[in-house]
Amino acid sequence: MPARKNWFILIFLGVWMVGWTVGELGVLGLLLSGIVRGPAPLIILAWLFLWTIGGLLALTFLLWGLIGREVVSIRGNAFVLRRQIGRFGFDRTFDLAKVRNLRCAAWILDSEGVIGSIGRFSGAGTIVFDCRGFTHRFGAGLTPDEALHVVDTLRPQCIWS
Structure with a gap:
């Protein structure tokens, strides 16, 4: 039984994933570029952790809607x-x-x-x-x-x- 397609949600999540990717890569680039000296501030690491979990959940919902x-x-x-x-x-x-x-x-x-x-x-x-x-x-x-x-x-x- 294929998942029902709610195109509004699927399009929204697709667009949201583009913004999510920009945010994820931006913070990873910031951490890896050496701009932040010493250990990364705890707030940046916490944000990256939560942002990654949110993105994985959104990606799972998107994939479920498309091919679940x-x-x-x-x-x-x-x-x-x-x-x-x-x-x-x-x-x-x-x-x-x-x-x-x-x-x-x-x-x-x-x-x-x-x-x-x-x-x-x-x-x-x-x-x-x-x-x-x-x-x-x-x-x-x-x-x-x-x-x-x-x-x-x-x-x-x-x-x-």
């Missing part, structure tokens, strides 16, 4: 949810025998706005199931009809209690 996707699979006795950007991603594996109550559920009312875009990246979803006392979500950005189609496709593949 969720992959749902059943491998043997495992129910596997994979969130990936390109070839990189992470799996969450659940014991299929412990998965219960697969269903569609509303999550974020603002599904096309900023909150919905962040929620789609962070693990929100319109498909829900319970496993080992916790509720898990996936299907980020699916419309209710799309979520129902996915649920209807998955149900015959397993014994959902």
Whole structure:
């Protein structure tokens, strides 16, 4: 399931990344050029650290919006949810025998706005199931009809209690 594209956010982040790069390279150049003598002031190092983290987060959101996707699979006795950007991603594996109550559920009312875009990246979803006392979500950005189609496709593949 590919990530939904919110073009306003993607264009904004693309432009923001240009400014971020200028700031990052400017401070790195300042530190490496020798203009700042002695150990770099703590404030510059702290700013560089926080600026780098902010840029990496923004880049992750940008890449998620452009090429991110969720992959749902059943491998043997495992129910596997994979969130990936390109070839990189992470799996969450659940014991299929412990998965219960697969269903569609509303999550974020603002599904096309900023909150919905962040929620789609962070693990929100319109498909829900319970496993080992916790509720898990996936299907980020699916419309209710799309979520129902996915649920209807998955149900015959397993014994959902």
